[in-house]
Amino acid sequence: MADKAQLQEAIKTQGEVVRKLKSEKASKEQIDEEVAKLLQLKAQLGGDEGKHVFVLKTAKETLTGKYGEDSKLIYDLKDQGGELLSLRYDLTVPFARYLAMNKITNIKRYHIAKVYRRDNPAMTRGRYREFYQCDFDIAGQYDAMIPDAECLKIVYEILNELDLGDFHIKVNDRRILDGMFAVCGVPDEKFRTICSTVDKLDKMAWEDVKKEMVNEKGLSEDVADRIGEYVSMQGGQDLAERLLQDPKLSQNKQACAGLTDMKLLFSYLELFQVTDKVVFDLSLARGLDYYTGVIYEAILSQTIPAPAEQNGADEAGVSVGSVAGGGRYDGLVGMFDPKGRKVPCVGVSIGIERIFSIMEQKAETSSEKVRTTETQVLVASAQKNLLEERLKLTSELWNAGVKAEVLYKKNPKLLSQLQHCEETGIPLVAILGEQELKDGVVKLRNVASREEVDVPRADLVDEIKKRTL
Amino acid sequence: MADKAQLQEAIKTQGEVVRKLKSEKASKEQIDEEVAKLLQLKAQLGGDEGKHVFVLKTAKETLTGKYGEDSKLIYDLKDQGGELLSLRYDLTVPFARYLAMNKITNIKRYHIAKVYRRDNPAMTRGRYREFYQCDFDIAGQYDAMIPDAECLKIVYEILNELDLGDFHIKVNDRRILDGMFAVCGVPDEKFRTICSTVDKLDKMAWEDVKKEMVNEKGLSEDVADRIGEYVSMQGGQDLAERLLQDPKLSQNKQACAGLTDMKLLFSYLELFQVTDKVVFDLSLARGLDYYTGVIYEAILSQTIPAPAEQNGADEAGVSVGSVAGGGRYDGLVGMFDPKGRKVPCVGVSIGIERIFSIMEQKAETSSEKVRTTETQVLVASAQKNLLEERLKLTSELWNAGVKAEVLYKKNPKLLSQLQHCEETGIPLVAILGEQELKDGVVKLRNVASREEVDVPRADLVDEIKKRTL
CATH class of the missing domain: 1.10.287.10 (S15/NS1, RNA-binding)
Incomplete structure (x- = not known):
């Protein structure tokens, strides 16, 4: 105030x-x-x-000074009182603010919600102005690199299980970057802006990045070249060990702290069996100001073939790039605490909208059928005037915890009921007819195999549960 | 613009x-x-x-003319371009707009998201300005009252399973209300405003509602009294039948259509076994303009005792009132379609935030322990220098789909590991020690019973899954 x-x-x-x-x-x-x-x-x-x-207002002030050069992407709004308000840019800053306001010093949680960017949308790449993010964060004072390793394990697991093709996770440390800038001769006040330039290395060639450093940011050629040597380095635990012996970097306290932690991180990643996809990459910078330690970014290697109808000469495939990123931000919570009490945090943001857009395109390309429902069984009838019996059975199944559906028609045709199952992927049909009612059974049909069997009504729930485990 | x-x-x-x-x-x-x-x-x-x-902008125009007198509760914002924008007031109007824009004619879905009301918040009653709603809607041209009955069944199920005490669901029909107003002599142009007044009957005595009708809305005493007779009526299928014989109502086409559907609805509710909680109540009006047929509202009967520390003389208990409501809105989608194509819809909004606030207060009062995690097992050790073994086992469990956790400390005390389980409700601890490692076993401890058993490492996953089914 x-x-x-x-x-x-x-x-x-x-x-x-x-x-x-x-x-x-x-x-x-x-x-x-x-x-x-x-x-x-x-x-x-x-x-x-x-x-x-x-109403706790997230005023613009909450967001400023946290995103460095990305600040221009914050979506501003004005509320009725004339106060400056913004739409949230990510879930990290609100999370930090939440911890500070509620004096929470230990928490591990995920959060899926919308964020807003005043950016140029690119629909085919899954880039929108309003989109969902999924964040996972671990807050608390713990021993070095254990929660950090868990975050990387989670990213690995997600990308692995979603079967999105080959990927790799780049890892670096803000302290290594800062140390590197210092030993290369970058003036302190230019660390952040040079960091933003280095961050462009995933989209631009080194020559262009160097040009920006020299022409726009005012570094000397020498300094830029020294940076260039470091940022071309990639490796694993071995690289961290080697750099700890580097005559220049080893003289820098920050760099040494970062490299020691990097070694430790890789030893944990080894235990988690994820080192095959994780690369210590000195060119990874990430633009946001709030990171204080480890940073990482997951990148899909493959381009996804564009669906046939959109397949123009220029858009043969869609390169999605980064699908997750994050790092350690030990100072952010303290910025919201009146007494500046710090809560160390590490987290990851998963670009679920991008991941969804890849999965959708993959499904389109492969003409794979995506099941759109969790319904286990459709209650159907082959004869007329059985709506009431269908509703009664549906209710029985619902009460027993079975996911059941019924068409909202008095007398639907059996064919249209079966078609509904095929379209939506419902695996079973429970068919009622006069005869079945008389016999106290239900005809249970497997939609895929078309095989039918009469099941005593009393056993129906168990039979459905057994078949849809 | x-x-x-x-x-x-x-x-x-x-x-x-x-x-x-x-x-x-x-x-x-x-x-x-x-x-x-x-x-x-x-x-x-x-x-x-x-x-x-x-970005498709939800301009203020999208929201106006949908909420009747509630429109004043819409939260307006201004965007950067100076266009008038608002925060969404409910999930129904955005749902209808989504259907129209995507030309969807059949869908059944639920949606949990935030809505905004410029209302006076009442924290203890779970009333906020920004809060979550959970909507369930069925859109499509179907036979009468089948989807409507399913919506009521769902409300019944939710309130029943959450064990929030006794409740009842009031049901009425906009057409019955309109027919009733017509036969009572309310001028057409006053239907909506009188509807709003009737809607206050759950908070005000009839005498005061009548006063508002006569003094503020300009009805004659006679007309108001005639309304008063009808709105005091409650019942079930029998009441619908009786009103179909009512000399005045039976002459009104709209009322007859509504009453016939009400009879049908109750016959389906009977099959769904929910009629014990559903009341046909002619005083239920609901303020929103978009309803065209059946309307309903679920009300908790009990007041929830306030937690001891807040228990002042005036706040002996918290009356929460309505926790869900909805109805049929057949015209709303058409309002967003350029050609006015209609998609009949019926749905329900569940006030999950209110329900949560009741559940929280209930838990506080009963000092019931709420489990805050889904973690099945904590990987622990009793000795020092076993962090790497703990991480390795944790990773094994994760890879096998077990929800496992490990404290982020190099050498945590066994006691603090056990305490963590007790605090968060983790039921099992997998304890590693030098001896266990040598023997190829893990000591599996039941947190509640304190019973411990050595499990061969190869059987650990199955054993954990068996014990946490």
Whole structure:
């Protein structure tokens, strides 16, 4: 919150803005908006904010200074009171704020929710302005690299199980980057901006990155070349060991801390059996300012073939690139705590929308049938006037915990009931007819094999559960 | 979008605002903000907005005219372009818009997401300005009352299984209400506003509702009294039958259609075995304009005792009231379709946040322990220097699909590992020691019973799965 003198100054300025607009007969809307701001400022000065605030506002201030050069992608909105509000840019900053506000010092959780980016959308690559992210974070004061290794294991597991083709996970450490910049002769105040430039190495050739460093960011050629040598290095635990012997890097305290942790991280990753996909890559930078230690990014190796109808000359395949990323951010929670109490955190954001778009394209290309329902059984009838019996049986199955469905028609044709199962992937049909009702049985049909068997009504639930385990 | 002359005027005014702020040496932030607005306005003038718009904007217009008198609760925002935007008020209108835009004519789905109300929050009752709703809807042209009955069955199931105490579900039909107003002598143009007044009968006495009808809404006493007779009626299928014989209502086509459907609905509810909680109640009105047929609302009967520390004289218990509601809205999708094509829909919104607040209070009152994790087993050790063995075993369990956890400490004490299980409700501990490693076993401990047994490492996964079925 601004101090009193600043507020009074702001109220004065704002009052003049309003008077000026009025004298110029500006639009009512514009005047209203500026008046609202004025009232807001006055309320801040006079009121006891804490009293009546139930809605916790994520004001723009919460987001600024956290994303470095990516800040321009934050979606701003204005609320009715004229306060500056933004849509959340990621789930990490809100998570950190949540921990600080609720004084939580230990938590492990995942969170799937929408985030917003004022970016150029690219639908085929699964890049939207509003999209879902899935975050997993571990917060708490723990021994080095154990939670960090778990985050990488999780990314590995997800990408492996989703069967999205070959992938690799690049790992680096903000401290190694900073140490590297220092020993290469980058001035302190240029670390962050040079970091952003290095981050472009996945999309740009080294020559172009170097040009940006020299021409736009004002590094000397020498310094850029020294950086160039380091950022071309890739390896595993061996590289960390080798760099700990590097005459320049080994003189830098930060770099040494980062490299020692990197060695430890790889030893844990070895135990987790994921080192085949993890690469220690000195060119990985990631643009966000809040990282303080390990950083990582998962990249799919393959391009996904575009579906036939969109397959133009230029778009033969879709390269999706990064599908997950994250790192350690030990300072972020403290930024939201009035007393600056730190809660070390490490986490990962999974771009589920991108992953979905790949899975969808894969399904389209392979003409694989995707099951769209969890329904185990459709309650059907071959004869007319059996709606009530169908509803009764459906209710019985529901009550027994079976996922059952019934067509919402009085007298549907058997064929259309079977077609519904084939279209949606329902594996079983429970067929009722006069004869079955008389005999106390239900005809259970396997949709795929078309095989039918009469099951005593009392055994139906068990039989369905057995067949749909 | 504003027209060109308006924009040019706004740019001029904004330019002056910026110049003024600069001359007054206002804060950089404030100037930047006003400059940004100026650039935005200029961009609007020059750019071709349509070209790069991929994000479908839910403009305020989408929401207006759908909520009747509740419209004042819509949370308005302003986006950067100065367009009027709002936060979504419920999930029904966005669902209808989604169907129309994607030309979907058949779907059954649930959706859990946040909605926003500019209302007075009441935390203890689970009423917030931003809160989650859970909607279930069935869209499609089907035979009468079958999907409607399924919605009621679902509400019944949810409230029953969550064990929230006694409840009842009021049911009515918009057509019965309209027919009733017509035969009572309410002028057509007052149907909606009188409907809103009737809707208050759950919070106000009839005398006060009548007063509002007469004094504020301008009905004659006679008309109000006639309404009063009807809205005091409650029953089941029998009441629907009786009203079909009512000399006045039976002359009204709409009322008859509604009553016939109500009879049918109850016959299906009978098959679903839920009639013990469902009441046909002519006083149920629900405020929203979009309903066209059946409407319903689920109400918890009991008040929940407030937790001891908050238990003041005035707040002896918390009455939560309505926890779910919905109905049929056959016209809403058509309002979003350029050709007005209708898709009949019926659905229900479950106030999960309210339900959670009741469950939390119940748990607090009963001092019941709520399990906060799904973890099946904690991998632990009693001796030092076994971190690597713990990580290895954890990874083995993860790879086998077991939900396992490990403390992120090099050498945690056995006691703190056991305490962690007790606090979070992890039922099993897999304990490793030098001896166990040598013998190729793991000591599996039941946290509750403290019983321990040595399990051969090869059998561990099966044993854990068997014990945590």
